[in-house]
């Protein structure tokens with residue numbers, strides 16, 4: 001039996017090798033392009049000191065979805081931080097979220113578990129009433145979630161022995177995360193009332 | 197040959213090691229199901245084990261047990277076919293055995309720490325010793341390093357054996373694929389505060405495992421299985437394998453972009469991710485066609501009916517779970533609303549079960565057949581083979597039922613939480629308390645119990661099938 005070229009083992013082996021190599025090359029190229037665009041301090045992923053500023057999430061006509069918008073000074077817990085201080089605080093906050101395994105109940109940037117609300121824009125959530133009450137409410141909640149429950153479903157966040165200092169670091173991380181340009185996810189979000 | 201009893205004299209060196217991996221895999225599979233039941237029940241009874249075994253803890257064990265039992269199943273499968281495919285004895289088997297025990301011990305410690313230590317402070321010690329806090333790769337860093345070393349030993353066993361013996365198309369693809377599989381794990385082994393960069397590389401591990409390297413790995417197992425179970429000509433199988441590799445890597449590598457819509461990455465990923473991931477179902481259709489065609493040509497005359505049935509279940513499960521259910525939410529226009537809802541969990545269940553659990557179970561059956569002395573496992577089994585047939589049915593109906601229940605809940609969440617309420621905190625709970633969601637969770641529980649029943653029956657069958665069987669296996673050409 002004569003094998004047609006399109007049924008030949010040899011031909012397909014070569015195609016498999018070339019397709020794989022080609023795709024890997026393209027992926028590498030895209031990675032080199034993407035990583036700088038999502039580095040801290042880039043347009044899409046702001047510097048940690050953004051936590052000194054007011055962050056909002058506003059509809060953009062041109063891009064046709066909501067984007068993070070930064071306003072004037074709104075220092076976290078009333079204290080302006082240097083770039084290094086901000087980085088240290090956000091870093092501690094993120095490490096706490098990993099150590100407490102938050103992602104196995106919540107989603108962050110939409111990835112994780114589905115047992116509790118998404119944290120991408122938790123800093124901007126209207127549940128925190130307004131920008132005056134927000135920080136205090138967030139600290140209280142994180143330090144004792146079962147007794148500060150904000151829903152009537154019966155589902156509660158467990159008490160994870162979070163100290164006040166730890167709560168502040170977590171909030172710094174959440175505030176910073178809310179500044180990331182996520183291409184309009186979550187859609188149709190209604191941010192908390194803020195002054196200024 | 198000792199027919200009808202489990203006797204390791206029936207196995208070659210690699211196979212003796214393989215059945216160890218399979219035994220641990222089965223235990224972890226059972227653990228996965230138990231913890232799955234707990235998490236599902238916590239959706240219905242939120243007080244259950246509150247602040248004792250919280251949802252996050254149970255879920256971590258559920259998904260880690262899943263990843264590890266599949267990995268053990270794959271490693272076992274490779275040790276299983278190694279000597280047969282290479283034509284020589286396994287090289288470095290002693291070291292391989294040692295690695296097995298180290299790996300198993302490490303997994304045991306990691307699970308005990310998850311269960312009894314659970315969490316730690318926000319410092320590096322926690323990530324090194326307790327929990328890394330990143331979904332699916334929660335294992336602390338020390339365990340990551342242990343895993344990498346064990347995988348390197350495994351890789352050495354496989355590569356050195358083929359090098360000493362003979363190479364084939366299947367083993368060539370397999371070895372290159374294992375290099376990629378092991379290398380990708382490294383992409384998840386570092387800390388960064390920048391959560392966008394964190395998730396960028398995290399998806400290299402998760403996506404490029406399940407939608408590229410694992411698919412090709414099971415493609416190799418499938419190719420070998422078709423030769424063994426049906427007697428398909430090697431040249432046909434190998435050619436198909438190359439076609440599948442081209443299609444799978446051709447779509448799956450850039451398909452990675454469907455996870456780069458909302459994590460901070462640039463907008464061009466909409467086009468790239470949407471386009472290439474939409475092509476991913478094509479190789480999965482090709483696999484269904486291939487397996488069914490071969491089975492048909494060989495008049496479904498197979499040396500191992502349960503294994504063959506599970507291989508067919510694999511091709512359909514892969515196509516529906518990954519191909520259809522993946523495609524349904526892969527375009528950015530729809531993923532904007534489905535992202536991070538029960539819709540994702542629905543797809544996650546059908547795909548992991550359909551694509552991977554099924555084929556590992558098929559290999560379990562191939563193994564017990566040989567372990568009992570290469571006994572008959574075609575038609576006319578005692579009791580008409582009711583145990584394997586019922587466990588096949590219960591497991592597939594159970595997982596499909598859970599998938600559908602979560603899909604309904606996911607639709608509801610997409611509309612109410614994502615589209616109408618805009619994913620706020622109260623929007624989330626509005627969706628969680630909607631009757632359609634609650635019904636979805638209840639039905640998931642019901643079908644979870646069906647799945648668990650199927651699992652129990654499967655374990656029982658694996659322990660008993662072929663016991664006392666005197667006939668030898670059906671000859672295939």
Ligand code: HEM
Nearest residue numbers: 112406473476518522523525526535536540544547548551
């Ligand atoms: C056997 C192969 C596959 C497996 C095991 C698998 C598994 C999963 C899992 C577990 C998730 C959830 C990840 C998380 O926890 O965040 C996921 C997400 C996703 N999968 Fe797959 N998948 C497979 C193939 C596919 C294919 C072929 C497609 C597309 C055609 C696809 C499309 C998606 C998309 C778009 C998401 C993101 C969901 C979201 O935005 O929340 N998957 N997959």
Ligand code: HEM
Nearest residue numbers: 113114115232233235236540541544545548549553644647
């Ligand atoms: C008794 C059977 C099972 C039950 C009741 C169950 C239940 C659950 C629950 C409640 C979750 C957490 C979802 C969330 O975060 O809200 C989960 C996650 C998961 N389960 Fe299962 N499960 C079962 C069996 C399985 C099987 C057989 C597989 C695969 C072979 C599987 C794979 C997964 C995966 C991949 C996830 C993560 C999904 C994601 O993040 O999108 N489960 N399961």
Ligand SMILES: [Fe+2]
Nearest residue numbers: 403407452454
């Ligand atoms: Fe993916």
